[in-house]
Amino acid sequence: MRKERQAVINEQNGIFPAVCPLDCPDTCGLLLHKKEGKIVKVTGNPDHPITKGAICNKVRNMTERIYDEKRLKYPLRRTGLKGEGEFERITWGEAISEITGRFKAISQEYGAEAILPYSFYGNMGILGVDGMDRRFFNALGASQLEQTICNAAGTTGWKYTMGANRGTVPEETEHADVIIVWGGNIISTNMHQVVLAEKARKAGAKVIVIDVHRNRTAQWADWFVPLYPGTDAALALGMMNVLFEKSLVDEAFLQQYTVGHEELREHVKDYTPERVSLITGVSVEDIVKLAETYGQAKAGYIHIGNGLQHHDNGGMNVRAVACLPALTGAWAKLGGGASRSNGGYASLNSDALERPDLRENPDARSINMNQIGAALHDEEQPIKGMFVYCSNPLVVAPDAKRVEQGFAREDLFTVVHDLFMTDTAKYADIVLPATSNFENTDLYSSPWHQYVHIQEPVIAPLGEAKSNVELFSLLGQAMGFDEAAFRETELSMIEGALDYPDNPYLNGVTLNKLKEQRFVKLDMSDYEQLLDHLPTPSGKIELYSKVMLEAGLSPLPVYAPLHEGYDGEHPAGREDKYPLMFLSPPNHNFLNSTFANVEKHQKMEKQPMLHIHLRDAEQRGIEEGDQVVVYNDRGTYQLTAKVGEAMLPGTVISQGLWWEGAGGRQRANMLTPDRLSDMGRGATFFSTTVQVIKQEV
Numbered sequence: 001m002r003k004e005r006q007a008v009i010n011e012q013n014g015i016f017p018a019v020c021p022l023d024c025p026d027t028c029g030l031l032l033h034k035k036e037g038k039i040v041k042v043t044g045n046p047d048h049p050i051t052k053g054a055i056c057n058k059v060r061n062m063t064e065r066i067y068d069e070k071r072l073k074y075p076l077r078r079t080g081l082k083g084e085g086e087f088e089r090i091t092w093g094e095a096i097s098e099i100t101g102r103f104k105a106i107s108q109e110y111g112a113e114a115i116l117p118y119s120f121y122g123n124m125g126i127l128g129v130d131g132m133d134r135r136f137f138n139a140l141g142a143s144q145l146e147q148t149i150c151n152a153a154g155t156t157g158w159k160y161t162m163g164a165n166r167g168t169v170p171e172e173t174e175h176a177d178v179i180i181v182w183g184g185n186i187i188s189t190n191m192h193q194v195v196l197a198e199k200a201r202k203a204g205a206k207v208i209v210i211d212v213h214r215n216r217t218a219q220w221a222d223w224f225v226p227l228y229p230g231t232d233a234a235l236a237l238g239m240m241n242v243l244f245e246k247s248l249v250d251e252a253f254l255q256q257y258t259v260g261h262e263e264l265r266e267h268v269k270d271y272t273p274e275r276v277s278l279i280t281g282v283s284v285e286d287i288v289k290l291a292e293t294y295g296q297a298k299a300g301y302i303h304i305g306n307g308l309q310h311h312d313n314g315g316m317n318v319r320a321v322a323c324l325p326a327l328t329g330a331w332a333k334l335g336g337g338a339s340r341s342n343g344g345y346a347s348l349n350s351d352a353l354e355r356p357d358l359r360e361n362p363d364a365r366s367i368n369m370n371q372i373g374a375a376l377h378d379e380e381q382p383i384k385g386m387f388v389y390c391s392n393p394l395v396v397a398p399d400a401k402r403v404e405q406g407f408a409r410e411d412l413f414t415v416v417h418d419l420f421m422t423d424t425a426k427y428a429d430i431v432l433p434a435t436s437n438f439e440n441t442d443l444y445s446s447p448w449h450q451y452v453h454i455q456e457p458v459i460a461p462l463g464e465a466k467s468n469v470e471l472f473s474l475l476g477q478a479m480g481f482d483e484a485a486f487r488e489t490e491l492s493m494i495e496g497a498l499d500y501p502d503n504p505y506l507n508g509v510t511l512n513k514l515k516e517q518r519f520v521k522l523d524m525s526d527y528e529q530l531l532d533h534l535p536t537p538s539g540k541i542e543l544y545s546k547v548m549l550e551a552g553l554s555p556l557p558v559y560a561p562l563h564e565g566y567d568g569e570h571p572a573g574r575e576d577k578y579p580l581m582f583l584s585p586p587n588h589n590f591l592n593s594t595f596a597n598v599e600k601h602q603k604m605e606k607q608p609m610l611h612i613h614l615r616d617a618e619q620r621g622i623e624e625g626d627q628v629v630v631y632n633d634r635g636t637y638q639l640t641a642k643v644g645e646a647m648l649p650g651t652v653i654s655q656g657l658w659w660e661g662a663g664g665r666q667r668a669n670m671l672t673p674d675r676l677s678d679m680g681r682g683a684t685f686f687s688t689t690v691q692v693i694k695q696e697v
């Protein structure tokens with residue numbers, strides 16, 4: 001491993017192929033331009049069949065982050081109070097021995113389940129986040145983390161219907177003639193889907209955006225349909241009502257490929273356009289027009305975003321939308337169908353990667369990452385040790401004040417491994433410097449397209465930074481775990497991950513090919529028969545799901561109002577002390593909390609803003625540019641008002657996960673609830689109500 005790494009790194013100048021490591025569906029092919037041992041420019045790789053040389057502004061400016069002077073270069077030990085950010089430099093040897101010493105002591109006194117890893121996908125490299133790290137925590141016997149902060153609700157709702165995370169592949173979508181972008185801001189979050197949709201549009205397709213916010217994508221679309229937050233299931237059911245009423249359904253398709261269409265046909269009679277209009281805020285005419293436009297399409301494609309599923313009823317929202325292409329038979333048309341995540345095509349050998357066999361306590365307790373604040377307050381089964389990597393929970397997890405209070409506990413031993421001194425890292429006892437992805441070897445697949453990538457180091461680690469793989473391998477050995485698994489090289493781990501006969505899509509994807517070509521397409525020969533053997537209990541699209549019934553859910557899609565939030569059918573709520581719904585989706589120039597601390601990206605994004613409707617602003621004496629305070633019982637968030645009509649009255653929106661250490665004033669998640677969604681125990685960030693007042697100066 002060492003030799004190969006050296007060979008690449010020593011090549012001082014030139015252009016090196018790479019892959020974008022960020023938690024973004026596009027997984028772009030990149031080119032790194034190197035001069036005198038430094039990356040001086042990042043461009044798109046024109047040879048990449050899907051991303052074709054185009055990349056976003058965030059990553060075009062990636063060198064600003066890689067070489068940011070604020071990057072952590074050495075291990076640190078806290079000297080000040082938790083949260084103060086005062087640390088001293090220590091050696092790796094000291095860091096490792098302190099961590100292993102403390103973990104051993106905690107295990108002895110409280111059991112290893114008192115230690116909790118907290119990670120997400122700050123770097124999508126699979127070896128570092130679903131590989132060596134898992135081996136370490138498995139062998140340690142630590143508590144397990146339910147990683148449900150992103151799309152768990154939607155995944156579950158989709159899987160009840162379609163069986164697996166496999167939908168329409170991107171290349172096909174340029175053949176669609178009606179494209180519905182439902183709860184996704186793809187201009188900012190999936191830019192190459194926009195390129196494909198634009199191609200379709202040139203050939204006559206219509207693009208419709210269904211969203212609570214006239215975001216960048218809605219501004220680009222042919223038709224923007226605004227609705228009240230969390231009412232998507234009602235809208236989808238209203239469309240189904242019209243599709244059945246007007247005989248715009250494909251009866252032959254329903255017969256052959258679905259179960260439960262007769263039950264659904266009866267059931268949606270309750271969702272008349274009149275009732276659905278009241279719930280959603282979409283006019284009766286628009287509901288009918290939407291259903292007709294979709295029902296009459298030759299090949300209707302629905303892109304299901306993340307927005308509609310970050311709600312109390314998020315699973316059902318996605319479940320309901322996922323039923324639509326089955327009604328019209330769009331699945332059978334080139335370009336038609338739907339996709340939410342296509343990650344299921346590239347599923348890897350997770351047993352080989354994560355080695356669950358190293359765990360002696362497979363029933364170890366599991367903690368939901370959305371409820372980390374509450375878990376850190378649990379006195380009966382206390383968490384005594386935390387290991388945070390590839391995540392920034394103080395900024396990204398809901399109910400941030402409780403999270404912060406939890407991390408502030410003096411009796412909690414916390415390690416954070418990151419590239420930067422994040423708001424979370426300031427609460428750590430030990431902070432460890434992480435390499436950027438361009439400094440390591442790792443394997444990347446895309447949740448959207450069907451190419452698998454390898455990344456090998458293009459520059460040497462900055463300072464004393466170590467990759468996740470190197471770190472957890474070191475820690476494992478220092479703990480005395482003598483299994484060979486802790487000495488395996490990255491390349492050997494990649495071979496293990498790809499050796500997975502259970503997934504025929506991986507046929508022919510090998511380490512050798514990856515090393516030669518940098519990215520390799522999955523074997524998609526099974527794709528044509530996708531609908532013939534869906535991994536649902538019936539093998540068909542389940543419009544009625546017995547499994548849901550067994551899980552205590554409605555077997556047919558239904559609309560349920562949010563716990564905290566209003567729709568037209570529940571107008572009394574509007575008298576409440578928190579009369580506005582607050583949504584905090586991603587912004588254009590950050591990637592979750594990443595880049596929020598990079599000056600260049602901050603400048604591109606300007607400042608944290610609150611979009612507020614003219615009517616709601618007038619009622620509060622708020623004008624454009626005013627400083628406002630958004631608050632509820634959980635916390636406060638200070639923002640600058642942007643007054644307009646970008647959403648229905650009653651909804652306010654602030655994009656982007658700003659953080660305090662990066663110049664933000666408080667954080668969006670100070671306001672968000674840690675309730676779990678109806679399915680998949682997912683996050684409910686967007687099911688929040690608030691009040692807004694003008695800040696007196």
Ligand SMILES: Nc1nc2c(c(=O)[nH]1)N[C@H]1C(S)=C(S)[C@@H](COP(=O)(O)OP(=O)(O)OC[C@H]3O[C@@H](n4cnc5c(=O)[nH]c(N)nc54)[C@H](O)[C@@H]3O)O[C@H]1N2
Binds near residue numbers: 183190212305
């Ligand atoms: N630039 C950029 N790109 C990113 C990210 C980023 O932070 N910045 N994050 C990445 C990650 S991890 C993810 S998961 C994806 C997420 O990307 P998307 O799938 O685009 O999802 P979101 O941006 O969370 O939300 C999309 C839209 O849903 C809307 N929305 C909120 N509630 C509702 C609702 O109830 N109904 C409907 N119909 N719409 C609603 C929001 O207003 C927003 O416009 O993006 C990835 N790409």
Ligand SMILES: Nc1nc2c(c(=O)[nH]1)N[C@H]1C(S)=C(S)[C@@H](COP(=O)(O)OP(=O)(O)OC[C@H]3O[C@@H](n4cnc5c(=O)[nH]c(N)nc54)[C@H](O)[C@@H]3O)O[C@H]1N2
Binds near residue numbers: 023594
């Ligand atoms: N209010 C609100 N909250 C949200 C969302 C929202 O829309 N609104 N979106 C949610 C969603 S969809 C998601 S996916 C989560 C994302 O939550 P996270 O995954 O936690 O957020 P990121 O900012 O992507 O990454 C976290 C950290 O990983 C670090 N990192 C990068 N590479 C490496 C590495 O190789 N090793 C180590 N050790 N660290 C590394 C980065 O520097 C960064 O600090 O946030 C969720 N939170």
Ligand code: SF4
Binds near residue numbers: 020022026027
């Ligand atoms: S963040 Fe997304 S669009 Fe930007 S380079 Fe990475 S994969 Fe491509």
Ligand SMILES: [Mo]
Binds near residue numbers: 023149150151
């Ligand atoms: Mo996400």
